[in-house]
Amino acid sequence: MTIRSFANFHASPRHLARVICALWLALVAIGTPLVAAGPQTTATSAIAAQDSTSDLPKKEAKFSEKRIYDPDDLINEEGESSMESDAIKTTRAGIAVVVYIRISDDTPEEAQAFATALYDEWDVESAARKDDGLLIVATVPSDNPRGGFVSFAWGNNTFPVNAVDPDRLEEIREEIIDPYFHQGNIYRGLYIALRQINYDEVFVPGDAPSLNAFQRAIHNILLVAAPVLGIIALLAIIIPWFTKGRWPRALAFIRTRRRMLIGVVTFLVILMPLTVIARSTISVAVCLFVGIALVLDLGFVQPRMARIARAANVRTVHVRPRASYARSAATRSRTTKGQHA
Amino acid sequence: MIIRPPVTPSLVRTPFRLRNGHLRPRSSRHTTAPTVHRVQLTGRAQSRFQQLPSDLVTIVPQSGVHARPGRPMATRLKLGLLIPLVILIFSLVQNLDQVQVSPFHRDESRWIGRAFFIQEIFHPFSNTWNDYYITNNQAPFANYIMGIGQFVFGQDISIGRIWDFNYTQAWNELVGAMPTPSEMDAGRRTNALIGAIVAMLVYMVGVRIGNRFGAFIGAAFLACHPLHILMSSQALSDEILALWIVSIFLAAMRFARRPSWQNTTVMAVLLGIGGSTKLTPLLLSFALAGLGVALLVRWRFFPGFSPNPKHERDLGIKLVVQPFIAYFTFVAVFPWLWVDPIGRTYRMFTARAQEMESQGNIWGNLHVATPIDALDRIGVRLSHDYSTTARLGRILADILSFNYQPPSIDLVLGFAGAILFAVLVFRKGIASQYGLLGYLMLCELGIIVVGLKADFNRYHLPIAMIMAICIGYLGSRVWNVLGSMQAWRVLDLIPGIDFVLTGSKAKATRDRSFPRGLRRPQVRPQTPSSAPGNVHELPASSD
Numbered sequence: 001m002t003i004r005s006f007a008n009f010h011a012s013p014r015h016l017a018r019v020i021c022a023l024w025l026a027l028v029a030i031g032t033p034l035v036a037a038g039p040q041t042t043a044t045s046a047i048a049a050q051d052s053t054s055d056l057p058k059k060e061a062k063f064s065e066k067r068i069y070d071p072d073d074l075i076n077e078e079g080e081s082s083m084e085s086d087a088i089k090t091t092r093a094g095i096a097v098v099v100y101i102r103i104s105d106d107t108p109e110e111a112q113a114f115a116t117a118l119y120d121e122w123d124v125e126s127a128a129r130k131d132d133g134l135l136i137v138a139t140v141p142s143d144n145p146r147g148g149f150v151s152f153a154w155g156n157n158t159f160p161v162n163a164v165d166p167d168r169l170e171e172i173r174e175e176i177i178d179p180y181f182h183q184g185n186i187y188r189g190l191y192i193a194l195r196q197i198n199y200d201e202v203f204v205p206g207d208a209p210s211l212n213a214f215q216r217a218i219h220n221i222l223l224v225a226a227p228v229l230g231i232i233a234l235l236a237i238i239i240p241w242f243t244k245g246r247w248p249r250a251l252a253f254i255r256t257r258r259r260m261l262i263g264v265v266t267f268l269v270i271l272m273p274l275t276v277i278a279r280s281t282i283s284v285a286v287c288l289f290v291g292i293a294l295v296l297d298l299g300f301v302q303p304r305m306a307r308i309a310r311a312a313n314v315r316t317v318h319v320r321p322r323a324s325y326a327r328s329a330a331t332r333s334r335t336t337k338g339q340h341a
Numbered sequence: 342m343i344i345r346p347p348v349t350p351s352l353v354r355t356p357f358r359l360r361n362g363h364l365r366p367r368s369s370r371h372t373t374a375p376t377v378h379r380v381q382l383t384g385r386a387q388s389r390f391q392q393l394p395s396d397l398v399t400i401v402p403q404s405g406v407h408a409r410p411g412r413p414m415a416t417r418l419k420l421g422l423l424i425p426l427v428i429l430i431f432s433l434v435q436n437l438d439q440v441q442v443s444p445f446h447r448d449e450s451r452w453i454g455r456a457f458f459i460q461e462i463f464h465p466f467s468n469t470w471n472d473y474y475i476t477n478n479q480a481p482f483a484n485y486i487m488g489i490g491q492f493v494f495g496q497d498i499s500i501g502r503i504w505d506f507n508y509t510q511a512w513n514e515l516v517g518a519m520p521t522p523s524e525m526d527a528g529r530r531t532n533a534l535i536g537a538i539v540a541m542l543v544y545m546v547g548v549r550i551g552n553r554f555g556a557f558i559g560a561a562f563l564a565c566h567p568l569h570i571l572m573s574s575q576a577l578s579d580e581i582l583a584l585w586i587v588s589i590f591l592a593a594m595r596f597a598r599r600p601s602w603q604n605t606t607v608m609a610v611l612l613g614i615g616g617s618t619k620l621t622p623l624l625l626s627f628a629l630a631g632l633g634v635a636l637l638v639r640w641r642f643f644p645g646f647s648p649n650p651k652h653e654r655d656l657g658i659k660l661v662v663q664p665f666i667a668y669f670t671f672v673a674v675f676p677w678l679w680v681d682p683i684g685r686t687y688r689m690f691t692a693r694a695q696e697m698e699s700q701g702n703i704w705g706n707l708h709v710a711t712p713i714d715a716l717d718r719i720g721v722r723l724s725h726d727y728s729t730t731a732r733l734g735r736i737l738a739d740i741l742s743f744n745y746q747p748p749s750i751d752l753v754l755g756f757a758g759a760i761l762f763a764v765l766v767f768r769k770g771i772a773s774q775y776g777l778l779g780y781l782m783l784c785e786l787g788i789i790v791v792g793l794k795a796d797f798n799r800y801h802l803p804i805a806m807i808m809a810i811c812i813g814y815l816g817s818r819v820w821n822v823l824g825s826m827q828a829w830r831v832l833d834l835i836p837g838i839d840f841v842l843t844g845s846k847a848k849a850t851r852d853r854s855f856p857r858g859l860r861r862p863q864v865r866p867q868t869p870s871s872a873p874g875n876v877h878e879l880p881a882s883s884d
Contacts, residue, residue, distance in 0.1 A: 089507060162473050192515070195512060202474045203473075203474060203475060203503050203505065205471040205476075206468065208471055281464065281465065284465055298602065299602055299603045299606050
């Protein structure tokens with residue numbers, strides 16, 4: 001029957017309807033497995049799901065010239081101009097934004113699909129292949145001006161820009177756009193949302209990138225090593241303050257003050273970059289305290305001790321290191337033994 | 342050993358301390374008493390040292406200072422403390438008077454809004470210090486001060502919102518960028534106090550280059566300056582910058598007197614902190630390093646031109662290290678810089694330069710094209726727009742009910758003072774405290790003149806401060822000239838008043854000739870029987 005209908009489709013409307021139905025069924029039969037096997041990106045699924053994309057609006061001008069599209073004239077000229085300026089500022093700050101305002105009876109899901117398809121079709125981005133744009137589609141039902149809503153579509157490289165990310169967009173939708181749209185004030189909702197996006201991307205910090213494995217390892221090491229070494233360094237600096245200028249026996253293993261200073265400075269020089277790399281707050285505290293102690297020691301305590309020593313006419317006598325004493329003692333003992341022998 | 346008044350014996354830094362009228366060693370290491378050659382004592386110290394053996398101590402009473410053994414030192418009013426305190430209170434009262442009156446400036450929102458930096462400094466790796474507009478556009482130290490002020494005045498230092506200059510006040514109020522009245526009040530009161538401290542420090546600079554009278558005049562000039570009062574009654578950062586600049590002046594003078602490593606460190610740290618407030622003091626550190634190199638070159642290759650080669654060598658070496666310590670401080674107090682200190686510093690300087698350029702372009706009437714234009718603008722600002730003498734003249738005219746608009750002579754006085762100060766610098770040399778102060782003032786002035794691209798009133802505040810110092814020096818010279826002319830004796834013509842000169846210069850003053858045409862009054866020695874109401878003791882004028 002169907003073959004006969006194919007042959008005689010022009011004979012009657014019934015034959016024509018049969019042919020069309022058969023073609024549809026064939027298309028569905030072939031297309032369904034292909035769609036199921038293909039990648040499920042938002043854009044492709046939206047295009048596949050919606051036949052509304054077939055009549056997508058055309059871009060009227062370059063984005064550098066026009067970023068606000070209002071084909072149904074829901075916003076007056078002045079409002080459009082103001083929003084245009086805000087959109088340009090937002091784009092300069094890092095998010096290439098385009099706003100499309102329309103009257104449509106689409107459901108939110110259909111409007112989302114429309115927004116996604118339009119984003120792909122128009123290539124909303126700051127430069128070719130950057131994929132860093134944001135499309136805001138405002139949909140106002142024809143029968144209910146207070147039932148409007150917005151849909152967002154963005155690229156893979158759009159977020160985050162400081163504090164602006166998908167979660168923040170959702171907050172802006174709930175806190176700013178929806179209340180104004182429910183009042184029927186489309187313009188105010190959109191323009192405040194645009195400014196808020198602009199404000200957040202300029203003035204509100206985002207999350208810092210998390211530590212990688214190397215940084216995490218150093219961070220964990222510093223958590224223990226920095227305080228321990230810092231306390232040792234502090235003691236090495238501070239103890240001589242209370243020993244009347246004499247090098248204390250407790251620090252005899254460092255031998256001299258000069259070696260101690262070289263050690264402490266080296267410790268600080270190594271610790272400071274590690275602190276920044278590993279973002280260790282406790283190491284910052286250690287650097288701070290040891291640094292202050294070092295400055296106090298070099299700048300104030302030691303000169304004061306030297307002044308006191310000068311005033312008391314005390315001479316600084318350089319003695320040979322202990323190793324020399326040991327050597328000379330050994331030589332002496334050998335000589336003594338030889339004499340005995 | 343020389344003990345200079347007014348230190349008390351307990352504060353004398355020697356290994357010996359005065360105990361029961363005898364010098365005792367502080368520790369067991371110093372067992373013998375030192376040889377004391379000459380001791381200058383006054384007041385309570387004199388009475389305490391009376392018991393020392395005469396062969397050990399020779400008591401030389403300081404001329405011009407009257408010892409009052411029976412009176413404790415703490416209760417004595419000391420002019421050295423009293424006058425700065427008077428200046429502080431005088432300036433504070435004027436500033437606080439305008440706190441509620443001064444118009445709102447949008448920048449106030451920025452300084453108050455970032456007051457939470459003081460909290461975040463304890464979390465140097467938090468999101469606050471990420472790379473974004475708030476951190477990469479302004480150095481944070483003024484925000485720290487503002488945060489401390491907010492905390493002291495009981496405000497909540499939470500994350501504030503910053504004024505967006507792209508939009509109107511209505512929008513910024515909507516987004517929460519407008520500070521609340523209480524926050525604004527706290528920020529302004531903080532600045533009022535800082536402005537008063539600046540006036541007090543200007544007095545201290547004035548005392549070091551002149552005398553108390555001149556220093557008082559200079560500080561009072563600044564305290565009454567309309568621009569200073571305006572900046573001190575708004576929550577902006579410019580008074581904080583002025584605070585660091587005048588502190589740098591003081592530290593530089595101390596450093597020039599004694600170029601020790603302590604003084605080097607103090608001055609460099611102040612330069613770094615000042616740079617962390619408004620960047621320009623960092624440039625001052627480079628200027629100082631340049632001077633250091635010049636001094637070292639003179640010491641090494643032209644020692645004949647150097648009056649004190651060793652001093653200049655010390656000064657030169659320690660001036661050369663200034664930028665390093667200052668930059669280290671600058672980076673240390675600003676966690677945003679830690680990740681890339683040099684690159685981000687460069688970005689910040691370029692961003693500030695661009696912003697100033699764009700400010701000049703946005704406000705066309707404020708655009709400053711060349712340094713000559715900048716000088717012209719400074720002249721207009723500090724003589725026509727903001728003038729102490731015009732303000733005081735207006736007040737006087739109002740009191741006397743004259744309908745008179747007095748002219749401004751601020752710049753004339755400032756120039757006169759600057760010329761006299763230049764003569765002083767020429768006489769004492771660049772390596773003296775006067776020379777270093779003059780060099781720093783000149784550099785600060787030069788940085789402002791060259792860098793000024795938008796003629797905002799706040800950029801002129803350091804110049805007003807420098808002008809106050811110069812006027813203070815002029816006042817000092819005038820006071821000295823009047824003193825040498827014995828001009829005070831003119832007042833002897835008033836019946837019932839006799840002036841008795843006391844102090845180190847009394848004899849010298851008596852020996853000099855009396856102004857022509859006036860009768861020389863008979864100077865009577867001060868006796869206990871003299872009626873206190875009729876005898877006025879003049880302070881000994883200092884050089």
